[in-house]
Amino acid sequence: MQYCRKMERFETFFCVILLFCPFKSVLTLSVEPVCSKFAYEEQLLEKMVRMEFFVENMQKDVQKSITNVMDGMNGIKEKNVEITDNLSEKIEKVDLKVENVTNTMNGLKDKNTEVADNLSELHGKIQEVELKVENVTDTIKGIKEKNHEITDNLSVLHEKIENVDLKVENALDTMKGIKEKNSEVVDNLSELHGKMKKLELKVENIVDKIDRNSNDIEEIKASKTPAVAFNARVAVKYSGSSTVVFSIVILNEDKAYNDKTGIFTAPIDGVYQFNAHLCFARGIEVEYYLKVGDRSIASGEYIVPQGATDTKCTSFSAVALVRKGEKVRVGGMSFKNLDQEIDDWNSFSGVLIQTV
Template sequence: MRFSLLFAFVIVVGIYSYNFSEASEPVCSKFAYEEQLLEKMIRTEIKVETMVNEINKTEENVISTLGDIKQTVADLTGNITYEMLQKSDEIKRREESFKKLFEETRTNLTSDMGAKSEELTQLQGSFKNLFDETRTNLTSDMEAKRDELTQLQEKLERPPIAFHAHYLTDLVLDTTDEIIIFTKIMINEGTGYDTSTGIFTAPIGGLYQFIVHTCTYATKFSYIGLVLEDKVIAADSNYDKIYNTCSTVGAIVRVRSGEKVWVKATASNSNYKLLEDAYRKNTFSGVLVNN
């Protein structure tokens, strides 16, 4: 189709050129005219053939070039498709590797977290036991310290316990177990000693020291004892044929709160008699040493 159109175009151009040449040339014989026309037609045909050949060559070149382009495109498409397939396979392999690595990592992390959780639970249990033990010990220590502080506070708040009594209105020891009553008080801290009965009643329990000092006429006897709740805890006897004599007896003893202590005659006779004057005093004293 393209060749037919091109050939028609060439004929039209030739006729136009011929008419133009015929108009411009001078009028000659019919033979010369036909010769010239034939010559021009031959030249035109040669030109047309040359143009056709060039067009054919151009068409072949174009077709060849198109074929090369198609082949190149096909090659490029094949290469791109192959590379895309390779990339796709590589992506799939990497994706599988990543999934596998992810699963392994998750499994390891889960296992490690389980182990760490168990270890943490054990540590929490150990810490709780240690904390409970420490709290118990601290509580016990605090209770002990509080009790100790309470006792110390009570000791500080308690008045000192001490008494010192003297002066006897009855000096004759003529009755066994007779309580010797010291009727005058020099000191009676805690008001434990009773001058009417001669008995000391411990206001609080603790460790006490008691001392009894008695004097006896010459040629007379005296037998006395220091008594805690009807039990003699210290005793003394005194006698001299020529001189008036004095003696001292005492004891350190633990006394519970409310228990009683006194001095009594452990033996009796109308000849047993104590002495008291400006130079000699009979005394009974006691003091709380430690509670």
């Protein structure tokens, strides 16, 4: 019984060792019920052999693990040496760059200090220049005002000089004329004195003729053709296609032209001549006419090219027998077709040639 209890305690101890040791081999111990001393020693010997075998395998595994760990440690050591060398080299380069950057920053700092000093000095000079410019501006302003005053005075003086020159020129012309006239008078006095007597006789004859012809003159006045004529220009916007209205009247003898309607109304029967001058806008094709009542006495067509660079104008006229009360007008186009400039007039005129 004593051997059996020792054997059980040994087995329990051995099992605890196997439980906490991470070995690959697993040792299984069987519990034997035999409790004799011989059986116990035999089993103990067998267990010891197994234990020795197990320990030997465990040593091999431990040795192999140690070898692997040492190889890994050597590789890590070599890698660390390589990394340390690289880091040292890089640290040296970084130190060099840091030193260069530090030197550059110090140089920039010195340069900035110098620039700040120069800017301060330049700012002071700019203020001085601004003050001088302000003074110069005030001086120029005063000079400009003085120049305006001088210019006005010069204009007045120039105008006065021109008036004096004109008066002097007129006076010289007058003096020259007087001198020439005096010379002519002096030269002709003797001749005039001799002609005075002849003129007296001629005056008497003329008076007689005037008396004899006074009746003839009255008859001529009674039979004289009356003055009927007009001339108007500048077409107005409310002109229609049937009648162009010319609003500015230059001549209107006998008041026969109406500047509100653009129509001439014949005051008496007679032979009249009518004229028209029209200027057209670019890129159009228009028709135009002169009409007495409803009958045309002149008509035509005019084409202005689209690419024309200046105003195009045309003139037309006609002679017609017009009875008293008949109306004469220019038409054929609307106001939007007309173009009028300072030097390009639209106009309408007419004159009585002979009464009938």
